[in-house]
Amino acid sequence: MDQALPPQSLPSDADLVMVLHNPRAGRRSSQRRLERFLRAIEAYGYRVEVSTDLAQATEAANRRHERGDLRCLVGLGGDGTALELINRSSPGVPLLLFPAGTSNLAASHLGISKNPQAVAQLIHDGRILRLDAGSANGRLFLVMASCGFDAAVVETVHRRRMAGYRGGHGSFLSFIGPIIKLMRTYPFPELSVTYSLDDQSEETAIGPVAWAFVFNLPKYGWGLPLTPKADGTDGQLDVCTFARGGVARGLWYTAVSQLALHPGLPDCRLARARRIRITAAEPVSYQLDGDPGGALPLEIEVLARRVQVVVPPRTAAKWKSRTLDTESVPVQAGEIRDDKPS
Template identity: 25%
Template sequence: MTQKLLLILNPISGNRKGKKHLPWMIDFFEQHGYLVDVYQTEKSLDALHRAQKAKNHYDVVVAVGGDGTINEVLNGLANTKTKLGVVPLGTENVLAQEFKLSQNFRQACKHIVSGSVKQVDLGKVTATPTVYDQARMPPQKTKIKPSTITRYFILMSGIGFDAHVAQVVAEKKMILKKLLGSASYHLTAVQEFFRYTHQPLEITLFDETSKPYAEQGYFVVVGNAKYYGSMLQLTHKADMQDGYLDVLLMKKMNLFNVFQCLLGGAIKNHNLFDDTSYFKTKKLVIRTIGKQPVLIHVDCEITGQTPATIEVCPRALHLIC
């Protein structure tokens, strides 16, 4: 039986490389026996909504773009049997690093037709919507606005400073990302570190073997993948098929502690430093100790603010890798 394949393309990713080579990709997949449809995104969440409509109607959905586009597509396919293929054309391409996927679009397409399928875990964030989140929500049948927003991630979720950096980069993305690429995040982080007010956080961790327990700090990374970006493995013990999320907590927030955190990610050992803690958990609840809520990102896309619950969804995605 002929299989159906949907290409969901972000036309501006990779300096518009995907759009330029779209005819080649269509021809390639058709030559390998697929019935091919194409959808090009125009705005935020287009990829998510199209993937939701595509689930269970296509055998394969291919995300052509960066980690943000991939995140939207997997949110539409989570907990279905539809397989996700990836043609990475973004700024960082962290998922490609994690699975050692080729960042050459031709090689990536060849891998989709010949690669194996893994059922991988996803993380799920249930958070308090920001004003921006509420503006992006589809029209509701009632005037009551949803009190929470839910989003899946395959790589990581960050709570605190890195979410603030992701928001600043997103607001200036057409300038910074085009000129500097992945360095836009590094430059923005340096610029914003002394401007940002670091809010104290409390995280409560849950697992099946012990009672819930709480920890406090200023910055949290919840990893489903090892890689965080720029070859750093902040959650270096993460395994996308172990049914757990890995949590890195920074208990203090100054330049010395940031250096320790980055060094721990580079050498894959955070146990050397007293001001960082590392956990594995199935679920955690995060709240701000102060009055000001803190932003949250999933795969570097801003999604809500504290308070929030983050939990693992085992084997929730069929990924061609």
């Protein structure tokens, strides 16, 4: 298993902060938070460039990183904004996730505050943490991938936002209508899942199943603990599947998982792997970090230490302590551990 690298300080000789502002993220405008954030950054003496153009911001950040004067690239938005940044920024560009979206799963897990002054302080004294990323059919994700019912909901909500619903802003309430509609119509097609350590290892098959999730970080929805041991720095991805489809069964899985009792279910499977393949005999959607990803088949692999994120010192200290604990009792190379209790 790849050992996680200890967190590092931001480059002391870099003074340029690039800010990508997603004005459509979250339930309401984040313009005032942006203005407060910019004032706080400038008080530290850093230069700031702001853009609402994703391509422009990431291209400029990549160039300035190569020149050596980029301190970090800030993404003011939600998990969708973070998803775009990790896919468009060059490896090594420090990313700071300023949570302003609907769920902000990645920023929440990293301990990043929504307070503009607190986020500005991270630019001054934050630490760089190297996180793994998942690659799903070549597209990176930071938190999780899933397919089936929840991906169909994400796809429906996304279409409504792009059509101008609620001015393009999102909220948890925007999921209620699509969920109710799909509860009546979704067919819950069978999924086949295989996983392995790498290209040379023997594959293990799971299936047929109705629900399939792959996690890099242990965050989902409102905090449903499907894979609470997912680490983000261990060079592996955590897989969770449930065998039976249907709305009633889905509600049951949700309730049991909220109580962290799902590992004991005979139709739940938990495993860790570096490569995962998910297929279906009919078209099935998948989603990445809350954004539509496409349709199966899906090939997923882990990219160790692919993303550099800026985190609070307390988060860095926690991860460093976790790394030392892991090194004291190492996982054997080539081992894929099944979390299902005996």
